[in-house]
Amino acid sequence: xxxxxxxxxxxxxxxxxxxxxxxxxxxxxxxxxxxxxxxxxxxxxxxxxxxxxxxxxxxxxxxxxxxxxxxxxxxxxxxxxxxxxxxxxxxxxxxxxxxxxxxxxxxxxxxxxxxxxxxxxxxxxxxxxxxxxxxxxxxxxxxxxxxxxxxxxxxxxxxxxxxxxxxxxxxxxxxxxxxxxxxxxxxxxxxxxxxxxxxxxxxxxxxxxxxxxxxxxxxxxxxxxxxxxxxxxxxxxxxxxxxxxxxxxxxxxxxxxxxxxxxxxxxxxxxxxxxxxxxxxxxxxxxxxxxxxxxxxxxx
Amino acid sequence: xxxxxxxxxxxxxxxxxxxxxxxxxxxxxxxxxxxxxxxxxxxxxxxxxxxxxxxxxxxxxxxxxxxxxxxxxxxxxxxxxxxxxxxxxxxxxxxxxxxxxxxxxxxxxxxxxxxxxxxxxxxxxxxxxxxxxxxxxxxxxxxxxxxxxxxxxxxxxxxxxxxxxxxxxxxxxxxxxxxxxxxxxxxxxxxxxxxxxxxxxxxxxxxxxxxxxxxxxxxxxxxxxxxxxxxxxxxxxxxxxxxxxxxxxxxxxxxxxxxxxxxxxxxxxxxxxxxxxxxxxxxxxxxxxxxxxxxxxxxxxxxxxxxxxxxxxxxxxxxxxxxxxxxxxxxxxxxxxxxxxxxxxxxxxxxxxxxxxxxxxxxxxxxxxxxxxxxxxxxxxxxxxxxxxxxxxxxxxxxxxxxxxxxxxxxxxxxxxx
Numbered sequence: 001x002x003x004x005x006x007x008x009x010x011x012x013x014x015x016x017x018x019x020x021x022x023x024x025x026x027x028x029x030x031x032x033x034x035x036x037x038x039x040x041x042x043x044x045x046x047x048x049x050x051x052x053x054x055x056x057x058x059x060x061x062x063x064x065x066x067x068x069x070x071x072x073x074x075x076x077x078x079x080x081x082x083x084x085x086x087x088x089x090x091x092x093x094x095x096x097x098x099x100x101x102x103x104x105x106x107x108x109x110x111x112x113x114x115x116x117x118x119x120x121x122x123x124x125x126x127x128x129x130x131x132x133x134x135x136x137x138x139x140x141x142x143x144x145x146x147x148x149x150x151x152x153x154x155x156x157x158x159x160x161x162x163x164x165x166x167x168x169x170x171x172x173x174x175x176x177x178x179x180x181x182x183x184x185x186x187x188x189x190x191x192x193x194x195x196x197x198x199x200x201x202x203x204x205x206x207x208x209x210x211x212x213x214x215x216x217x218x219x220x221x222x223x224x225x226x227x228x229x230x231x232x233x234x235x236x237x238x239x240x241x242x243x244x245x246x247x248x249x250x251x252x253x254x255x256x257x258x259x260x261x262x263x264x265x266x267x268x269x270x271x272x273x274x275x276x277x278x279x280x281x282x283x284x285x286x287x288x289x290x291x292x293x294x295x296x297x298x299x300x
Numbered sequence: 301x302x303x304x305x306x307x308x309x310x311x312x313x314x315x316x317x318x319x320x321x322x323x324x325x326x327x328x329x330x331x332x333x334x335x336x337x338x339x340x341x342x343x344x345x346x347x348x349x350x351x352x353x354x355x356x357x358x359x360x361x362x363x364x365x366x367x368x369x370x371x372x373x374x375x376x377x378x379x380x381x382x383x384x385x386x387x388x389x390x391x392x393x394x395x396x397x398x399x400x401x402x403x404x405x406x407x408x409x410x411x412x413x414x415x416x417x418x419x420x421x422x423x424x425x426x427x428x429x430x431x432x433x434x435x436x437x438x439x440x441x442x443x444x445x446x447x448x449x450x451x452x453x454x455x456x457x458x459x460x461x462x463x464x465x466x467x468x469x470x471x472x473x474x475x476x477x478x479x480x481x482x483x484x485x486x487x488x489x490x491x492x493x494x495x496x497x498x499x500x501x502x503x504x505x506x507x508x509x510x511x512x513x514x515x516x517x518x519x520x521x522x523x524x525x526x527x528x529x530x531x532x533x534x535x536x537x538x539x540x541x542x543x544x545x546x547x548x549x550x551x552x553x554x555x556x557x558x559x560x561x562x563x564x565x566x567x568x569x570x571x572x573x574x575x576x577x578x579x580x581x582x583x584x585x586x587x588x589x590x591x592x593x594x595x596x597x598x599x600x601x602x603x604x605x606x607x608x609x610x611x612x613x614x615x616x617x618x619x620x621x622x623x624x625x626x627x628x629x630x631x632x633x634x635x636x637x638x639x640x641x642x643x644x645x646x647x648x649x650x651x652x653x654x655x656x657x658x659x660x661x662x663x664x665x666x667x668x669x670x671x672x673x674x675x676x677x678x679x680x681x682x683x684x685x686x687x688x689x690x691x692x693x694x695x696x697x698x699x700x701x702x703x704x705x706x707x708x709x710x711x712x713x714x715x716x717x718x
Binding site for chain 2: 118125
């Protein structure tokens with residue numbers, strides 16, 4: 001049922017988007033190469049050993065928590081599927097390795113830094129921003145806390161500080177934008193001991209990913225998650241099993257905000273439709289007023 | 301038949317038993333509201349999976365829809381010049397004005413940083429891609445337009461009668477002068493604002509329906525449609541007159557006035573037409589998207605979808621096509637209440653029921669505080685409405701010739717025969 005419905009969504013979304021946009025873009029990915037120079041990270045779940053050093057590195061880099069490294073060796077956290085929360089921008093979860101259930105695969109979750117971020121499109125005040133280098137950043141001073149970004153995110157990543165009475169923030173991975181600007185790697189990548197995380201230009205990472213798939217066809221499924229999903233993302237994944245079997249959602253290749261933006265820009269095209277409606281109503285008002293006057297009806 | 305009635309402040313006892321109960325509910329709601337403002341959103345059951353709860357689905361989305369009586373009645377009476385409905389314009393305008401005011405008050409409770417609510421008016425923060433930005437701007441401007449449209453009623457009430465007590469008596473002349481200026485300008489400009497109000501309503505009523513299109517993978521296919529903005533607009537238009545009728549009937553009962561059944565009944569004649577267009581559009585959309593199977597899969601969603609359209613659209617059409625039902629107090633009240641129920645349910649369905657987040661562990665149910673705030677705001681709105689119609693000339697009091705006395709039996713809906 002779940003799969004049927006998701007397939008259905010894909011069809012509906014693609015169909016209605018093209019209906020509204022008036023043209024079908026070839027695969028929607030034709031334009032994706034313009035994100036090749038964006039920074040990205042390739043997550044290789046076939047290499048990841050679930051050491052959770054990336055969680056530690058993230059919390060150090062973002063001053064979220066200052067726990068001892070040894071605390072991250074606790075494997076009991078894998079018993080439940082975790083989600084990013086306000087003071088944890090990234091979490092590592094497990095998913096089953098079919099031939100070796102005792103040693104599952106590990107999957108790091110964080111903001112995907114979409115090429116066409118739905119959260120940025122949704123944000124009413126521009127508090128969320130897609131930087132030219134790739135990161136999607138957040139400015140709490142602009143934010144009014146409507147949480148529409150959380151409704152919009154197809155990966156359900158942003159978390160909110162509900163417990164904060166006066167100054168709650170939307171919390172999510174910001175790709176360590178300040179470090180990136182200084183030519184450094186993000187905190188999680190720096191902390192990764194065995195290169196399960198590769199930082200680089202998105203175009204290079206895609207090449208690397210496809211090379212790994214070609215060279216180790218027995219190790220990987222032929223799918224780079226994030227190459228096309230939601231119009232492409234900065235963070236991408238390799239896996240040894242179909243991504244449908246992981247917690248990553250099945251998402252079509254259309255950019256998520258495509259339909260809403262087509263509608264909005266259609267309605268407000270140079271303000272013509274609203275002004276035309278105004279003119280039409282004014283004309284109606286005038287016409288009907290004259291009719292009334294002719295009838296000699298008693299006015300107020 | 302002469303319906304030429306003059307609006308006047310209603311003379312009645314303010315604190316009836318009903319009003320006292322409402323005041324209690326409103327008081328509890330205000331306590332919950334201020335509690336939320338101090339301790340934060342933690343008292344609501346919204347979470348990272350369900351970032352929006354009833355404060356958005358009911359206070360904002362349903363509130364905006366049910367305030368549609370304002371622009372539909374204004375269009376009917378002022379643009380299409382159906383003079384006989386003039387007596388309904390002011391109550392509808394007041395409902396819209398208060399409705400939108402309470403939408404904003406409700407929204408403030410939901411915003412994590414409510415003190416930043418004014419940010420969208422700053423050009424440096426304009427975000428033209430955001431549907432919510434357009435909704436916010438339209439609602440802000442429309443609310444202003446509504447207050448301007450209400451000004452003539454204030455002028456009418458106080459012009460030539462300004463008589464402040466001693467310490468403020470010096471202001472009398474200034475206020476009197478500004479009332480005269482407002483009177484002179486508004487008379488010339490009011491048409492501009494009335495049309496603007498209709499255009500702004502078209503824009504944001506439909507755009508509320510665009511909001512959830514940005515979550516294609518989370519929305520149930522029965523409600524997820526690229527033409528959702530059209531449905532929101534059509535249903536807002538369809539619920540406008542039922543709201544006006546419903547309120548008029550309740551007000552006439554509460555204030556012991558003779559209900560204007562003949563006017564309301566002929567207004568109700570148009571409702572099946574608008575509901576029919578809405579239903580037809582829904583039918584075509586479900587067919588084109590091949591979504592009919594979801595209607596018969598026995599899920600909770602299919603069930604509430606059937607109730608939403610069956611009780612909220614099909615049944616009122618049937619009821620209102622019947623002359624006898626449409627000309628009775630009870631029939632009109634029931635049919636208009638059903639339409640209101642259907643549209644309210646639609647908004648709740650779109651924003652809550654149809655929303656299936658990816659990693660939710662349990663479904664969202666509102667907390668006691670959320671419910672207290674929502675119900676409290678509704679009660680407070682009714683109380684403010686009651687106060688305003690007793691101070692300002694809003695409701696047209698029918699000339700009492702004593703021949704058509706209303707049966708005032710408490711607690712039962714009575715039919716009025718003429």
